[in-house]
Amino acid sequence: xxxxTKQIGSxxxxxxxxxxxxxxxxxxxxxxxxxxxxxxxxxxATGLQISTIESGGEIEIDAAVKAxxxxxxxxxxxxxxxxxxxxxxxxxADLVEANAEQISYLEALDIGVSRGLMRDIGVKLAADQIRYxxxxxxxxxxxxxxxxxxxxxxxxxxxxxxxxxxxxxxxIIPWNFPFGMALxxxxxxxxxxxxxxxxxxxxxxxxxxxxxxxxxxxDMPSGVFNLxxxxxRKAGAALSRHxxxxxxxxTGSTSVGKEILHAVTGNLKKTALELGGKSPVVILKDANxxxxxxxxxxxxxxxxxxxxxxxSRLLVHADIHDQVVEGLVEIAKSMRIGADLENSYxxxxxxxxxxxxxxxxxxxxxxxxxxxxxxxxxxxxxMAGYFVEPTIFTNCSSSMRxxxxxxxxxxxxxxxxxxxxxxxxxxxxxDTIFGLSAxxxxxxxxxxxxxAGKIKAGQVGINVHAAIDPATPFGGYKQxxxxxxxxxxxxxxxxxxKAITAYL
Ligand code: ADP
Numbered sequence: 155x156x157x158x159t160k161q162i163g164s165x166x167x168x169x170x171x172x173x174x175x176x177x178x179x180x181x182x183x184x185x186x187x188x189x190x191x192x193x194x195x196x197x198x199a200t201g202l203q204i205s206t207i208e209s210g211g212e213i214e215i216d217a218a219v220k221a222x223x224x225x226x227x228x229x230x231x232x233x234x235x236x237x238x239x240x241x242x243x244x245x246x247a248d249l250v251e252a253n254a255e256q257i258s259y260l261e262a263l264d265i266g267v268s269r270g271l272m273r274d275i276g277v278k279l280a281a282d283q284i285r286y287x288x289x290x291x292x293x294x295x296x297x298x299x300x301x302x303x304x305x306x307x308x309x310x311x312x313x314x315x316x317x318x319x320x321x322x323x324x325x326i327i328p329w330n331f332p333f334g335m336a337l338x339x340x341x342x343x344x345x346x347x348x349x350x351x352x353x354x355x356x357x358x359x360x361x362x363x364x365x366x367x368x369x370x371x372x373d374m375p376s377g378v379f380n381l382x383x384x385x386x387r388k389a390g391a392a393l394s395r396h397x398x399x400x401x402x403x404x405t406g407s408t409s410v411g412k413e414i415l416h417a418v419t420g421n422l423k424k425t426a427l428e429l430g431g432k433s434p435v436v437i438l439k440d441a442n443x444x445x446x447x448x449x450x451x452x453x454x455x456x457x458x459x460x461x462x463x464x465x466s467r468l469l470v471h472a473d474i475h476d477q478v479v480e481g482l483v484e485i486a487k488s489m490r491i492g493a494d495l496e497n498s499y500x501x502x503x504x505x506x507x508x509x510x511x512x513x514x515x516x517x518x519x520x521x522x523x524x525x526x527x528x529x530x531x532x533x534x535x536x537m538a539g540y541f542v543e544p545t546i547f548t549n550c551s552s553s554m555r556x557x558x559x560x561x562x563x564x565x566x567x568x569x570x571x572x573x574x575x576x577x578x579x580x581x582x583x584x585d586t587i588f589g590l591s592a593x594x595x596x597x598x599x600x601x602x603x604x605x606a607g608k609i610k611a612g613q614v615g616i617n618v619h620a621a622i623d624p625a626t627p628f629g630g631y632k633q634x635x636x637x638x639x640x641x642x643x644x645x646x647x648x649x650x651x652k653a654i655t656a657y658l
Contacts, residue, residue, distance in 0.1 A: 171256075171360075172260075175207070180218045197263050211389055222323075261276060265330065315654070317346075319347035331461075333364075336365055337365070431466075431591055434465070434611075436470075455489065459563045470571070478568075482566070486529045486543075501541070504563060520550075528546050590629075612628060
């Protein structure tokens with residue numbers, strides 16, 4: 155228990171927050187309820203319980219949807235003067251920044267991420283995200299259309315478009331970086347004027363509950379933001395199939411994404427899916443290896459590989475293969491494994507025992523498939539939490555399950571190529587059902603652009619991996635998802651376009 159009590163003792167408000175049994179934030183107030191047992195929230199670094207949430211279902215979702223619908227139809231948010239709606243979002247961003255210490259403490263406990271990393275990257279990015287979309291609120295415009303043909307002999311049409319918020323939106327998020335994830339979805343939806351029901355992951359719900367407390371301190375009208383805690387198959391499923399929800403935005407596994415697609419057919423909700431990945435990091439033989447090798451290590455081992463953009467498939471030219479492997483193994487072996495609230499580590503725990511077991515099973519599968527384990531491969535038994543060593547396999551081929559399936563753990567597969575033909579290299583990179591992220595590493599930027607053009611992924615970095623920015627669209631090709639988040643595309647995802655036409 156020392157992880158919790160020793161480090162957090164000075165943060166009284168965080169401690170009392172943890173002591174709460176978190177219910178559901180509906181129509182501007184916390185409510186309790188749920189037909190399943192409350193869920194114990196465990197710190198993945200210690201396996202010890204740190205807090206509790208209630209497990210909502212159909213009834214709580216229905217109450218939240220009613221509140222969101224009422225708020226939406228009343229126009230208190232959707233029709234609020236844009237500059238005022240923007241002001242409230244800017245105020246929320248300020249509150250997020252002012253509470254960065256508390257948020258990073260909670261996220262560190264909830265997912266085992268380093269607190270410093272969370273504060274400097276996670277919270278800062280979330281605040282920037284809100285400000286980016288707050289800026290859009292006053293710039294949501296339609297256009298005037300020049301009609302392409304005569305309306306009738308001698309008559310013309312005048313057409314203009316207006317952008318309207320989609321309505322009531324359900325947002326279902328996973329447990330990796332949940333605070334950033336919540337705001338990545340909320341900021342554009344709220345900027346567009348939608349009302350929202352957020353369903354956080356049951357493994358890591360704490361910072362979403364904290365966010366509800368922050369929203370309650372702003373002038374956002376009640377019912378615009380609602381939160382229901384609970385498990386996916388109950389609360390998540392009830393939200394996805396609810397007949398009065400206009401859109402579902404989901405981030406999570408490809409298999410749950412497919413279940414959600416079935417659930418939304420009842421009222422044909424608009425649906426955005428940000429799903430799994432198996433992102434290639436392609437190192438050409440002219441790459442600057444002093445940059446490419448550490449970047450490739452970060453691409454896979456950041457958040458212990460629990461990241462949909464993780465660069466989990468390394469494709470490397472044969473001439474530099476051994477040098478790259480040697481460099482990566484050296485980095486992996488020197489990584490500091492651990493998690494506590496004061497120090498920063500390179501590798502933290504996996505989110506749960508279940509996830510650790512899954513990752514270790516994949517490592518066994520890799521060995522069985524004939525891949526060569528060059529470092530790692532084991533649970534860190536000396537530590538109480540769910541830690542797995544940074545693991546690297548060479549001699550991998552595209553038919554192996556460890557190369558094909560998303561592992562969501564610190565496991566890198568390395569494949570070698572001899573060719574310099576960009577078509578062949580791209581074919582290897584594209585040999586996956588996923589298409590979320592990719593990076594190419596080369597000393598010749600022109601080659602980088604050519605190869606980037608051939609890769610089927612929503613985001614490709616040239617000599618950089620996973621360059622996230624609120625202004626840059628993000629989303630998947632193929633089975634990595636539907637739609638885009640971030641940037642103007644992310645805002646448009648919460649808007650309908652209405653064309654209004656009259657005779658001139
Ligand atoms: P991960 O593999 O990252 O845990 P999941 O796809 O299992 O991701 O879960 C992501 C989110 O989806 C969580 O909030 C979870 O509760 C929710 N979820 C899981 N199953 C369902 C379902 N059948 N319907 C709706 N939401 C679900």
